[in-house]
Amino acid sequence: MRLKMDFMGLSLKNPVMVAAGPWSRNPETIMRSLDAGASAVVTETIAMEVRQNVRPWIYSKNEGYQNVRLYSDHALEQWLVFIRQIKKEGGTVIASIMAHSPSEMAYIAKSVYKAGADAIELGLSIPHGEGVAVMGSDPDHMYNSVKRVIQSVDIPVMVKFSPHVTNISELAKVVEKAGASGISAIDTVRSIIGVDLETSKPLLATYGGYSGVPIKPIGLATVASIAQSVKIPVCGIGGISNWSDGLEYMMLGASTIQIGSAIMTHGPEVISDVIQGMDKWLEQKQLRAEGIVGKALSNLKSFDEIEILPYKAVLNGTCPESSCETCVVGCLVGALEKKNGNIVYHQELCNGCGLCVSLCKDQNFELKWRL
Ligand SMILES: Cc1cc2nc3c(=O)[nH]c(=O)nc-3n(C[C@H](O)[C@H](O)[C@H](O)COP(=O)(O)O)c2cc1C
Structure with missing residues (x-):
């Protein structure tokens, strides 16, 4: 009861969800997270074309990960089968989708909606490929994509934000005006994780997205900025690896959180650890999860106010x-x-x-x- 959360009209047993990524690439991995207690799982991003991933596509250093994986290597048709299967097993599944145009986005949205997805997350924010540069920072493109998708489905639509855009408050307002039910943030941070001095080669062949423990402060700041700009609920993502990380995001305005890289570091058990830790803390403080959302925002001053x-x-x-x-x-x-x-x-x-x-x-x- 303490952890129950209403998010975009979804009645969730707790605020802990799993982020889009290879840890949610098929029904087996998704069910593993749901069995560990996640209230919902976001699928790896679904696109029209099947992406053959470059290899190698991930490198880990100092608790951070650089990846150059773009989106799912399963076709849309395959995902429709997956979503039906997860729904049959009673899971709450949020379909992460991306496309090159608003009409393509609407087509994929309608397909996953018909297959039974509980909500949609628009992935316009990947820092490599054409993500942020082409789509995730252009207010008109954002507005049109959100609008088209909303007109095509009857489930909540949330938009995933990159930390790279400088006009984050403006974009959040655009997305809210277009009718989105929520905003999730952050996607990965554009990165080069290092260079091999002996071979003069970057550790991965191209620019990628940085994730894991080191990006938490960037995620917290982005979530706080969004929460201060709009009324629609926010989902906090980035570097969450324990219960207190999750509560920090919530105090800065997130109603729910998503765990990603920590599943690669600790396994799906990290999900139950976060849920149990949050529950214990809330019990000690005699609080409910809903009661702490945004609690730290009134203490977050602008520079001029200090x-x-x-x-x-x-x-x-x-x-x-x-x-x-x-x-x-x-x-x-x-x-x-x-x-x-x-x-x-x-x-x-x-x-x-x-x-x-x-x-x-x-x-x-x-x-x-x-x-
Ligand atoms: C290997 C890898 C693949 C990812 N794939 C996707 C994806 O398909 N779609 C998406 O929206 N985000 C993707 N992400 C980003 C995560 O969902 C998340 O936003 C980011 O990793 C920050 O959270 P974390 O620090 O908990 O991992 C990926 C991240 C990683 C590390």
Whole structure:
């Protein structure tokens, strides 16, 4: 009950869904996520043509992934069979679709709707291929695609956003005006994950989309911007790998969340871990999931609103001799110094940047703000 969420008219048992990607490429993988507790699964993106993927298509480094996979390698007809099969097994399935024109988009939408999809996610946001450059940042194209799709189906339509567009508030309003039921964000971030110095070759052959833990801050900012711009519900995606990540997205305005890369890192069990963790936290706080949506937005100020106060850090307690020196190294004004094995704090030099507060991981050592 605590986790129940109404999202775009869908009555969901919890806010945790699974994102479009190869972890939802067929009924077996989709059912695995649903069995792990996901309230809905977004399919890998369905297009008219079958895409033969380049190989290799994914590289992992520092908890981030670059992929150069564009969309599903199953044809539309095959997906219609898949969707019917998932519906027979009682799953909630959101069909992610993409096309080169609004009329093609409407055709695919109508097909997946007739096959029984519970909702549609428009994938106009892939950072490689023609995604964002051609479709996902053009307000007219967005408006026409959404409008055509909505006229063709009788299920909720959400639009997936890229973090790359600079006019995110404007685009969110365009999509809302066109009649979309919701917005999901973010798709992957355009990337080159690295270069092999010996061969002078990038680690993957072309630009790709970056996902996983490192993109969470970009996702949070994008979701907050969208939530501040429109009234339709938002679904948060990007770097969610545990329950607190999911709750952070919700506090910044997401009614639901989607998990993607974490399934490659931890397996589908990550879905049940996130759900259980959220439930436990909400129980401890005596809250319902619906009650926390957007709770942090009123504390999110615009730059001009930030009050310029003479904050300083305060060193509370003592730092044990064996501890690290990260605060000393990080302090660019020399306010922290290690002397005879102890951290010495020179408050008169502190300019209140706040870095030491986030750097200090030692529980015996506390730094607080003081006016
Ligand atoms: C290998 C891979 C394939 C993906 N394929 C799709 C896709 O077909 N359609 C889509 O809309 N997003 C696709 N995505 C993006 C994810 O749905 C998600 O938006 C992104 O990975 C950020 O979430 P994450 O950090 O939890 O993975 C893909 C991501 C990865 C890593």
